[in-house]
């Protein structure tokens with residue numbers, strides 16, 4: 001297969017894995033979820049089984065089924081479905097990579113093994129290479145998220161050496177606030193067609209200035225429309241309105257940060273905004289509190305991210 005394939009760009013939603021109140025995966029709402037992203041948020045690409053999707057809290061068999069459901073439901077509706085296949089076990093990661101290729105996903109992403117960790121860049125690249133080789137026809141993305149993996153290898157250094165080792169390498173998802181590292185990823189790869197996707201939603205505008213080609217994030221599930229307005233303003237070089245959009249997004253994220261924000265809260269907010277029940281997270285994560293939901297709801301309304309008519313069954317009423 002010729003590389004690069006179609007480039008991954010624009011907003012990519014890191015999908016939530018919907019669950020039932022009993023903690024089983026709720027596959028039945030994924031079709032509705034796809035329609036919601038496309039129709040209500042203008043988001044046409046997704047990143048499945050990542051941090052937000054609790055990918056590392058799912059069994060391999062669940063991860064396969066979740067990936068399959070998104071690919072099936074997204075067919076002819078979504079531009080790209082990228083499956084995160086990172087795992088501590090190389091074997092599991094390879095199995096998931098092969099599976100992603102079999103089901104017709106558009107790409108795979110892998111993070112650094114985070115328990116027994118790679119000690120340097122070459123060791124990390126060699127691990128990634130073994131996974132990539134299990135899906136030789138699929139674009140491969142590195143998922144750089146040092147705060148969660150504890151692997152502090154700079155992306156710029158990895159990018160420098162990865163292309164010659166992994167022919168399917170297409171880019172990275174950069175979930176870190178180090179804009180020097182990110183800027184150097186852009187600057188040193190101008191000749192290449194890499195997708196350099198930023199993953200800190202509250203700082204996306206800075207990364208766009210620095211040359212990001214797209215973004216992967218959790219908030220695009222419910223703030224996709226707003227963020228798309230920021231991207232459009234940026235495209236037409238209307239920086240003051242782009243900044244207004246970014247500040248508005250920041251006001252929300254900053255507010256929830258102070259209350260304590262993570263995957264559990266993301267599930268609750270998405271339930272509230274979309275009306276699609278996302279359910280509780282899987283232990284050790286704990287369901288967001290009622291107080292959190294009430295405060296988030298009020299904030300969403302005050303920022304005009306949620307009109308009262310948007311509120312459907314999934315909202316506070318059914319929150320116990």
Ligand SMILES: CC(=O)N[C@H](C=O)[C@@H](O)[C@H](O)[C@H](O)CO
Nearest residue numbers: 051175199200201202217218219
């Ligand atoms: C740690 C984490 O989950 N990061 C997400 C993606 O990488 C982001 O989308 C954040 O959720 C978002 O930027 C809010 O902090």
Ligand SMILES: CC(=O)C(=O)O
Nearest residue numbers: 014050051052217218
């Ligand atoms: C945010 C993101 O990319 C993830 O949830 O994996």
